Amino acid sequence: ETGVTQSPTHLIKTRGQQVTLRCSSQSGHNTVSWYQQALGQGPQFIFQYYREEENGRGNFPPRFSGLQFPNYSSELNVNALELDDSALYLCASSSSPAGLYGYTFGSGTRLTVV
Amino acid sequence: DAKTTQPNSMESNEEEPVHLPCNHSTISGTDYIHWYRQLPSQGPEYVIHGLTSNVNNRMASLAIAEDRKSSTLILHRATLRDAAVYYCILRRSGGSNYKLTFGKGTLLTVNP
Numbered sequence: 526e527t528g529v530t531q532s533p534t535h536l537i538k539t540r541g542q543q544v545t546l547r548c549s550s551q552s553g554h555n556t557v558s559w560y561q562q563a564l565g566q567g568p569q570f571i572f573q574y575y576r577e578e579e580n581g582r583g584n585f586p587p588r589f590s591g592l593q594f595p596n597y598s599s600e601l602n603v604n605a606l607e608l609d610d611s612a613l614y615l616c617a618s619s620s621s622p623a624g625l626y627g628y629t630f631g632s633g634t635r636l637t638v639v
Numbered sequence: 640d641a642k643t644t645q646p647n648s649m650e651s652n653e654e655e656p657v658h659l660p661c662n663h664s665t666i667s668g669t670d671y672i673h674w675y676r677q678l679p680s681q682g683p684e685y686v687i688h689g690l691t692s693n694v695n696n697r698m699a700s701l702a703i704a705e706d707r708k709s710s711t712l713i714l715h716r717a718t719l720r721d722a723a724v725y726y727c728i729l730r731r732s733g734g735s736n737y738k739l740t741f742g743k744g745t746l747l748t749v750n751p
Contacts, residue, residue: 529682558737567726567741568683581737615682622737625671625730630682 527552529631531616537637538606544636546601548616551629556622557599559591560615562633568615574599575622603636611638643727648746651717659712659745661727666707671730673739674701674712676723683726683741686712722749 530549538544550557556575560568570583574593588604597618603610613635617628644662651657663672674686687694687701689710694701700713714721726744 556737558739560739560741565743567724567743568739570738570740573737583738617682617739623730623732624737624739625688625732627673627685627688628683628739630684632680632682 529616529618529629531614531631531634533634534632535635535637537639540606540608540638542606543602543604544606546603546614546616546634546636548599548601548618548631550597550599550616550618554618554620554629555597556619556624557593557597558617558619558624558628559599559601560617561585561610562613562615564612571601573622580622606638608638611636643729643742645725645727645742645745647743648748650748650750651714652750653719654716657714657717657721657747657749659714659725659727659747660709661711662709663727663729664708666729667731669732671732672701672703672707672710673728673730674699675726675728675739675741676721677726677744678720678723686725688730717747717749719749719751722747 558573559571562568573581577593593599613633615633617630619628673688675683677683689701702711724744
């Protein structure tokens with residue numbers, strides 16, 4: 526059973542640029558969520574996708590957007606990068622939208638905006 | 640979302656039991672209690688969850704107070720690999736609230 530894989534592991538971007546982060550869900554999982562984790566803080570929910578539709582969103586501006594593909598892999602896109610977007614971005618998958626039996630997280634993408 | 644309160648940090652010795660407390664006095668009847676942990680340089684890892692009864696799995700035990708206003712995650716024999724930040728999270732069943740709301744968690748240090 527493969528886990529959740531994210532790419533790239535590290536990334537440096539310039540303020541104002543756009544970035545795309547990728548996530549491959551655990552086999553058999555149809556739901557994917559994205560989280561942002563600033564240094565020293567707990568992860569903050571960005572949004573969740575179930576069967577290619579967004580079905581939940583946290584307090585993040587529209588410049589944070591996502592996609593889920595038919596194979597349940599996912600992308601997180603961030604436009605007009607700001608310095609405060611520097612964080613660890615985590616992808617999590619589960620076998621149902623409610624995730625009551627747990628989410629499987631990837632190791633994250635460390636984004637640095639300069 | 641109902642709020643949880645955890646100590647900022649705890650310390651344990653290797654091979655001793657560890658009891659990690661969590662207070663959730665505003666818990667509702669449909670809130671499940673979930674625990675995740677995050678090892679250094681990794682994403683969070685699901686540990687255990689429960690609703691009313693105590694739960695055991697290969698990683699840990701979860702003891703839930705009778706009034707459900709508090710719970711305790713029990714690691715029966717701590718190892719160095721258990722050093723991590725432990726998060727206690729409430730998840731409401733039903734509805735469309737699918738997010739995990741993480742606090743700052745408890746940083747567990749395990750001494751050799």
